[in-house]
Amino acid sequence: MITNQLPTKSHGYTYQASLAASQRVNWRIEDIIGGDKRLDFTKPFMPESLARVEGFTFLNADEACVLNQIRGNAYLYIFGLVEEFILPFVMDHTRPNLSQDDYRTRAMLQFASEEAKHIQLFKRFREEFESGFGETCAVIGPPDAIAAAVLAHDRLAVAITILHIEWMTQRHYVESIADNRELDPQFKSLLKHHWMEEAQHARLDTLMVESLAEGRSPQQLEQAIDEYLEIGGFIDAGLKQQTEFDIEAFERATGRTLTAAERETMAKAQLQANRWTYLGSGMTHPNFLATLEGLMPEARTRIEQIAPVFS
Numbered sequence: 001m002i003t004n005q006l007p008t009k010s011h012g013y014t015y016q017a018s019l020a021a022s023q024r025v026n027w028r029i030e031d032i033i034g035g036d037k038r039l040d041f042t043k044p045f046m047p048e049s050l051a052r053v054e055g056f057t058f059l060n061a062d063e064a065c066v067l068n069q070i071r072g073n074a075y076l077y078i079f080g081l082v083e084e085f086i087l088p089f090v091m092d093h094t095r096p097n098l099s100q101d102d103y104r105t106r107a108m109l110q111f112a113s114e115e116a117k118h119i120q121l122f123k124r125f126r127e128e129f130e131s132g133f134g135e136t137c138a139v140i141g142p143p144d145a146i147a148a149a150v151l152a153h154d155r156l157a158v159a160i161t162i163l164h165i166e167w168m169t170q171r172h173y174v175e176s177i178a179d180n181r182e183l184d185p186q187f188k189s190l191l192k193h194h195w196m197e198e199a200q201h202a203r204l205d206t207l208m209v210e211s212l213a214e215g216r217s218p219q220q221l222e223q224a225i226d227e228y229l230e231i232g233g234f235i236d237a238g239l240k241q242q243t244e245f246d247i248e249a250f251e252r253a254t255g256r257t258l259t260a261a262e263r264e265t266m267a268k269a270q271l272q273a274n275r276w277t278y279l280g281s282g283m284t285h286p287n288f289l290a291t292l293e294g295l296m297p298e299a300r301t302r303i304e305q306i307a308p309v310f311s
Helices: 015-025 061-097 102-133 143-151 155-177 185-213 218-254 260-283 286-295 297-310
Strands: none
Touching: 015 102, 015 185, 061 102, 061 143, 061 155, 061 185, 061 218, 061 260, 102 185, 143 155, 143 218, 155 185, 155 218, 155 260, 155 286, 185 286, 218 260, 218 297, 260 286, 260 297, 286 297
């Protein structure tokens, strides 16, 4: 029997603890980018587990590194892109209850401030990337149109999507980046500082999802999952376009025209790499699945059945 009574939470997340943690790790943009802190274009930016560029037998090592760096550019751009809709969503969620809980208000405003900072950081990165890389790499957008499309959905569906993104970010850094000594130290530093603040965002997102789910009927919870999957489909369509943009940028940067067979092979593999990076790795994160199970066990089962498509 399905019930709309949410179970007792076991994660122990609190607004007060999240605020304190965020204040401890707070950093400034000018301290981590610019000046002598430059990207090293002789090194890969992305871990191979996400980039998946080394399996192409028709690429030499330098060409694989170029494709890796193009993927790194898109990676940080897409982070900035999603934060363009996270920022107004968090502000709108916070505003109606400003006097409810002082720690909640301060933690959520800190959350929004950090997202605004990340957007600015990734814009700075894109300027430095294009200056050093020597080519302009096309990206999906514009950000405001994508934000409008996502924010048109049910608020709980959007919150679930944001939770997916936050745990995805944590997983990438912890599992593939933190101990990787092959990556460009500057790019890795940007990812580390982003991860440090996103760790608290994942906890605050969990509380936000639980708050928005309170009092929802089983049918309403199911509808929110439906709309979360619709947003995922929208993101997937964008990933298909970004994959094409990345291949075009690769050909321009290397001066090489891929054969039809090579292009087909690269497009298929890179699309699947993007799907794992932005969809599969978030959908299968244990903490994300635990939150879904707390809402409704059937929701977790449904996502676990779908996730292999994006592996």
